[in-house]
Structures are given as structure tokens and as C-alpha cells.
Amino acid sequence: MKDFKNRVVVITGAGSGMGRAYAVEFARLGARLALNDYDADGLAETVGLVEGAAPAVVSKVFDVGDKATMNSFADEVKAELGDAHIIINNAGVGGGGKPVWLNSDDDYERTMQINFFGVVYGTRAFLPQLLRNGEGAVVNVSSVFGLVGTPNTSDYCAAKFAVRGFTESLMVELQTSAISVHLVHPGGVRTNIAKGVEGGEEFTAKYLKTDPADVVRQVIRGIRSGKQRIVCGHNSFKLWLTSWSLPLEKRNRLLHGELKALMDPEHYDILKGPKA
Template sequence: MKQFNNKVVVVTGAASGMGREYALEFARLGALVAMTDVNEKVLAETHSMVQKITDKYTCCEVMNIASQEDVLAFAEKVKNKLGNAHVIINNAGIGGGGAPVWAQDMDQFQLTMNVNFFSVVSMTKAFLPQLLSNQEGAVVNVSSVFGLIGTPGTSDYCASKFAVRGFSESLMVELADTPISVHLVHPGGIKTNIAKDSKNGAEFEEKYLKTSPLTAVRIVIDGIKTGKQRMVFGHQSSLLRFLTLLPLKLRNWTLNREMSDLRDPEHYELLSAMGEK
């Protein structure tokens, strides 16, 4: 897809960070933007910013992205208000529980998978008929550099982003003979608020989250235009990509050493106590 003027672009997680920048940038490019997020107040701010850029129709919906019923209703609303979607940006996500496996309960694993992975499946299935009806379209699924490599204290998050990767790579093959392109995005170190709720979120942000969301969004849009199927970018993404080439034992040692200062001592006291039982 080479241009987006008068095309319908759907963005999830549009209230802030990369999601907001997707909505604003596509509005600048002349698209009809449909945006959704669970945060009503901040989504309204994004919608207001979009309306200052364009006088074209928009669609704004507060929605629980993890609800399949809500996703199907949103897809129908977009179609009725704006027409069939041309591009879907599956951007919504949460940072996960921020704890090692033994310190994290199953409810957190389920929540992270529902928001980060199953919502991508639901959105894709809901909107794919619209893209096919247009005989033109792009599905953009946002994984993470943590969808390339497992890191400590992020098992639920990594699992969800690895799942997005596997789903997207399969979808690429399945849609290879159609006019629909599939793009898998692995951002690294983007300066968003995704880590704000974790115990060491501020420390993690200061150390790793450096790349501006707008820079990331423009890389993705260029990738859609050129048909690039995998995009890996952002602060320290090259280093993490290099680590995937190392023997697993050496990679694990390197990651353990690099991220040891972000450990919560209480989690490892719990691990010791478990071993004493």
C-alpha cells in the first residue's frame, strides 16, 4: 500500500504512546482514522488532537480489547461509519506483571495473554473480511524485541509477544496469495508508559526506553509502503537481535548480568524460601 489518503485505518491502544502517534500520523496522511482504547479520558484527548489535524470522519470507541464481543461490535461500527477498513494496527498492549515466574499468579498470565495476544487474533479475524472486500489492505501486528528473546521478570509479556510473532508469521504465509500484506513489528526501547505500573518501571524506563514513539511510527508506515514484513528497531534493538545469534547459554548469562540490577530482592528471597520447604 503506497498511500493512505481516504483509506480507513484502525488503531488499537490509541490513547497514548505509539498508538496516539499512529492516529495522528495517519490523520496527517489523509486517512479516516478509527481509534480505540480502554482509557476513556486519554483516548478523548487523542481524538481531539486528530480532529485538529483533519476534517475527515473519524471513529472513536472506548473498548475492552480483550472482549471478543466488543471487538466484533467495533468492527461493525467502523464499517457502518467509515466504510471497510484498509489497515489495522494491532498496537494495544500491557507490560505484564513484572515478576519472575514463581512470583506471578496465573490471573496475570491470563490477562497479559488476553490483551497482548488474543486481542490481536480477535481484531484480525474481525477486520480481515473488510480488507479482503477492498481487495487491498495491511495487517500490522505489534510484537516487541521481547518477542525475539526471553528476558528475566517478563515471562508473561515475552510469552504474549512470542505468540504474536508466531501468529503473524503463519498469517503471512496463509495470505501470501492475496492482496493483503502482513507486517510484524518488533519495537525496542520506545519511550512509552508501558512499564509505568511495574515496581521497577521508572528505573526500566530510564535505562532502556529512549526512542520516540513518532520515530517508531514513521518507520512502520514506511515499512507498510515498501511491503517490509518484519521491522526491528528502537533503542538497543540491534544488541538484542545480536544476542539471538549467540549460543543460548551465553545469551542467558549475558541477559542475567545485564538486567540483574532490576531484580526485586523480595522475589529472590521467596525463591530461596521455596527451596527450603
């Protein structure tokens, strides 16, 4: 798909960061927008930014991990704008931010429900609309942490690896269709994804440097060209190269050394064994 004028583009997590940047860019390209976010104020702000540019805008505040509401959103989009042409499953949360033994079951369940099942629900709710149109694109946002495992992010990495597996399977299933499928692995993009996560401020300052609009433009170029894997953002190429070029043992040592400064020593005292 190369022309987005009057195409219906659905964007989850549109209240800030990359989701907002997708909305602004697709509005500039003349698309009709269906926007979601859990943050009502953030979503309203995004709607205010794009209403003058996009031919039509609908929005709905809900948690993408709620399957029934995602399905009803798809029905509302069809009723108000027509069948969707592009679904961008962008919404996500940062995870628990602790090592495996300190994360709670709730951390894992919440992160998987939003970051993985939100992608599954969004894809499955809107894919029939793309198929009815006979053209379209599914854009699922993983992460560079869907390429390598990193400390204090086991719930986040698990979800983003799952998005990768789900999306790569979908690519093969739709290989002979007119629907293109794109898997995005953003690196350090300047968003609020780490807000509220333990150590998030330090992580944000050190690693989240790329303007979201730069990533969005690369994704749009990928949709136009049919590129299936899109790796972009600060340090993304280095992590992608590391993910396949190094033996696992060497890769893990390298990642531990790179990220050790962000690992709270108190969280890792248990590794020293019982105290005398």
C-alpha cells in the first residue's frame, strides 16, 4: 500500500509517544483515523492535534487487553468510517522492572495481557475488515527486547518475543494475500514507556533518545515498500546484530556488562548465597 489518502488507519496507544506520532503523520497523509488509548486526557490531546488535518477521526478510551471492548471498537470503526485498511497495534506498558524472583504474578499477567494479547485482539478484530477491503497492512510493534533478553524485563521481553512469533506466523499465513504484515522492533525511542517502572528515569535518560516521528516515518516507508521487519531507533541496529551474530553465552555476558549499572544491587543480593 502506497497511498493513504482516505484510507482508514487504526492506531492503539495513540495518546502519547509513537502512537501520537503515527496519528499526526497519517493525518498529514490524508488518512481517516480510529484512535485508542487508556489515558483519556492523552487521547483527547492527540485528537485535538489531528482533527484539523485528518478527514475524519473517531476515538475510544479502553484497555487493549479487553477483548470484548476491542471487538466492539472494530464494529464502531466499521459503522463510522468503513472497513479498516491498516491496524497499528502500538499500545504497550513497560512491565514490572524487577528480576524474575521479585516480579509478581500480577506483573507478568498485566504485561502479557496488554503487550501481547492486546496485539492479538487488535489483529483479530480488524483483520476481517482488511480482508474485505482486499488490501491493507497489519503493523505489530515488538521491541529490540523482542530480539534479546535483558535483565529486569523478563515480563516485557516475554511479551515482545511473543508478538514477534505471532506476527512472523501471520506473515507466512498471509504470504499470498494482498495484506502486508510488518513487525517493528523499535530501539531507544523517546516515549514514556518506562514511566513508573523502577529505574525507569535512568533508563530513559541513557537509552531513549530517538524522536518518535523518525520511527514512524521509517515504518510508513516500510509499509509502502512491503518491508516485513523494521528495526529502527537508538541502538536498534547494534542489538539486532548482537541478536544473531554472537553465541548466546557471549551475548549474555555483553548485555550484563552493558546494563549492570541499572541493576539494583539489593535485588541481586540473593545471588551471593546465604549469609553466615
